Amino acid sequence: MMRHPGFGQIRRGYIFGEIRERLAGRICDRHGRRLISLGVGDATRPITRAVADAMSRAAREMSVAATFRGYGPTAGYAFLRDAVAERYAARGLSLTADEVFVTDGAKSCLTALAALWGDVPMYLPCPAYPATADACRLAGREIVYLPCDEARGFLPRPEDLPPRPGVVWLCSPANPQGVAFDYPGLAAWVAAARRRGDVIVSDAAYAPFVSGRYPASVYEAPEGRACAVEVCSLSKGASFTGLRCGWCVIPRGIVTDGGIPLRDSWTRRAEATVNGVAYPVQRAAEAALPDEAAERDNAAAYLEGARLLAAALGAAGYRFCGGEVSPYLWVACKNGGGSWSFFENWVENKGLVVTPGVGFGEGGDGYVRLSAFCSPADCAEAAERIRNG
Numbered sequence: 275m276m277r278h279p280g281f282g283q284i285r286r287g288y289i290f291g292e293i294r295e296r297l298a299g300r301i302c303d304r305h306g307r308r309l310i311s312l313g314v315g316d317a318t319r320p321i322t323r324a325v326a327d328a329m330s331r332a333a334r335e336m337s338v339a340a341t342f343r344g345y346g347p348t349a350g351y352a353f354l355r356d357a358v359a360e361r362y363a364a365r366g367l368s369l370t371a372d373e374v375f376v377t378d379g380a381k382s383c384l385t386a387l388a389a390l391w392g393d394v395p396m397y398l399p400c401p402a403y404p405a406t407a408d409a410c411r412l413a414g415r416e417i418v419y420l421p422c423d424e425a426r427g428f429l430p431r432p433e434d435l436p437p438r439p440g441v442v443w444l445c446s447p448a449n450p451q452g453v454a455f456d457y458p459g460l461a462a463w464v465a466a467a468r469r470r471g472d473v474i475v476s477d478a479a480y481a482p483f484v485s486g487r488y489p490a491s492v493y494e495a496p497e498g499r500a501c502a503v504e505v506c507s508l509s510k511g512a513s514f515t516g517l518r519c520g521w522c523v524i525p526r527g528i529v530t531d532g533g534i535p536l537r538d539s540w541t542r543r544a545e546a547t548v549n550g551v552a553y554p555v556q557r558a559a560e561a562a563l564p565d566e567a568a569e570r571d572n573a574a575a576y577l578e579g580a581r582l583l584a585a586a587l588g589a590a591g592y593r594f595c596g597g598e599v600s601p602y603l604w605v606a607c608k609n610g611g612g613s614w615s616f617f618e619n620w621v622e623n624k625g626l627v628v629t630p631g632v633g634f635g636e637g638g639d640g641y642v643r644l645s646a647f648c649s650p651a652d653c654a655e656a657a658e659r660i661r662n663g
Contacts, residue, residue, distance in 0.1 A: 289404055289633025290314055296617075303625030307659075310652050311627045312583070312644045315449070315601065317513040319575060321558070322568050325512065328561035332554035346550045349541065350376025350521070354556045357563045358521050367493045373525050375540060376559075378518040378551050380479045380507040384443075385409040386547075387475055387503065387522070390539045394531045395440035399430040401631060401638030403449045403477070421637060428453050428595055428604060432466035439470050444492075445477040447484060450634045450643040451604040452580075452596020454488045457495070464495040464502065473528060473536075474502040479520075482511030483573045484599045499525045503536065510576075510601075510647075511569040512562040519551050519559040576601040579646035579653035586657035587644075601646040604631070616642050624659045 293313060302308050335341035349355065355371040362369050377383040388396070388409040396410045400419035410417050418440070420430035428451040430444070444463060447454040455463070467474050476492035484490050492502040507520035514520075528536040551559075562568075580597035587594050593606040605628075607616040613630030620626045620642075629645070631638030646653055 289629060292633070293617075293627065293629065297621070297627065300621065304622050305625070307625040309621065309625050309627055310656050310659075311648065312646070312656055313627045313629045315510070315645045315647050317510055317515045317572075318647055318649060319513050319572050321513045321517070322562070322565060324565065325558045325561045329517075329554045329558035332557035336553065343553045346553055346556070348544045348548065348550050350374070350550065351553070351556050354560050354563075355521075357560045358523075361563050362491070362493070362523075365491070365494075367491060369493070369499070369523060369525065373523055373537070375522045375524060375544070376551055376556065377505075377520050377522055378548075379509055379514070379520045380477060380505050381405050382548075383505045383520060383522045384475070384477065385412070386540065386543060387505070388413040388415060389543060390530055390536060391415065391441055392531050395436070395438060397430075397435060397440050397442045397472075399443070399445070399448070400636065401450060401634035401641075402443070403445060404634055406443055406445075406477070407635065419635065419637070422448070422451065423637065424595075424606075429455060429459065432463055435466065435470070435472075439472050442467060442472050442474045443477070444474055445479070446488075447480040447596075447600035447602075449477075449480065449600075450602055450629065450631065450638065450641075452598075452600035452602035452643075453604075454484050454599045456487045457489055460489050460492065460498075461495045464492065464498050467501040468497055472501065474498075476502050476504045478504055479507040480510060480600055481506065482569045483577065483601065488599055493523075500527060503528060508559055508562055511572060512559075512565075513572065514559070514562070517555050517558060519555050575650070576646050579648065579650060582653050582657040583644055583646055583660065586660040589661050592660075597646070603644040603646075605642050605644060607640050607642065610640065613639050613642055624663065626656055626659060 354376055355374040358374045359369055359371045384406050395418045396415045397418050397420055398407055399422045420434050422428050422430050481490040492498045492504050504523040508514035524537045530536055530539055580601050583603055584597040594603050596603040613632040617630045629643040631641030
């Protein structure tokens with residue numbers, strides 16, 4: 275039996291699975307200090323009481339025949355699609371509820387989008403979130419990497435695109451580098467896509483962390499609606515990593531390489547593969563969306579942890595970026611060492627678990643990612659260990 279070609283291109287293990295394997299049985303460093311994880315970007319702050327109450331009410335509805343719900347609309351319940359549209363409207367951005375498609379988070383959304391195009395190249399930043407590249411491989415897509423090195427400010431540049439139009443995957447704030455496009459930078463990408471005929475897939479999962487001169491949505495760039503799809507998630511801003519809910523915005527006029535409206539392709543694939551997000555979770559998301567104050571509080575707490583880590587890294591003489599508009603810090607390994615060597619050294623000598631940059635693509639070797647998604651006490655202790663060994 276022939277093997278699907280995409281699976282042959284997938285590495286044996288997801289980077290976080292490999293980290294777990296390497297740490298199996300290890301609970302402390304050589305000094306006897308417990309291990310502190312600065313690795314996986316998982317929310318640690320709880321959901322709000324309003325979100326929990328909304329989910330509880332919805333669950334009770336499911337226990338009464340008159341209010342029980344079975345299969346929901348594939349694209350999401352109207353109340354949540356309306357709430358998403360209202361969130362954009364509050365920011366001065368116009369879209370209609372039927373351009374919103376509810377998902378169980380960003381990862382599955384990216385996977386679904388990768389499957390909707392045919393013979394066009396996928397332009398991916400390198401390094402980047404590994405699930406995006408794997409999604410493109412599984413869909414059998416041609417991947418062309420765009421360098422995101424230090425000389426480029428760790429962000430991809432439109433001038434590095436090959437001549438052939440394709441699908442450009444952007445993430446801002448970027449994972450793993452922790453840096454973001456400013457307004458001119460994002461506008462340059464949209465202008466290039468309009469000029470060339472590209473479609474942008476904008477991963478805005480970390481948008482709650484940006485403010486000031488950094489746009490939270492690709493639609494804040496002139497003509498963004500004409501060429502861009504946006505993937506959003508409540509995972510980090512509203513602590514939905516365990517609940518799973520997000521959305522994808524697909525404006526009218528966005529088409530695949532066959533000229534088929536992307537909205538139609540998305541809908542047909544969703545009808546064949548998923549049954550939507552659970553009703554209580556969608557009610558929880560409806561309660562979370564208007565509470566941007568809680569989202570800002572969560573972001574501020576994580577960014578304070580990132581500030582502590584950044585100060586310690588600077589005092590210890592490390593080169594790094596990120597931490598200002600993202601909970602991630604991208605740290606260069608000292609003396610040109612490799613990512614896994616750095617990982618092992620810090621586990622053994624500092625009791626700190628980080629993510630080797632090579633797990634985000636070959637362009638990430640020689641770097642590690644630090645995550646401030648941990649308790650304030652752990653961030654403070656980690657900063658002390660970085661500073662003093």
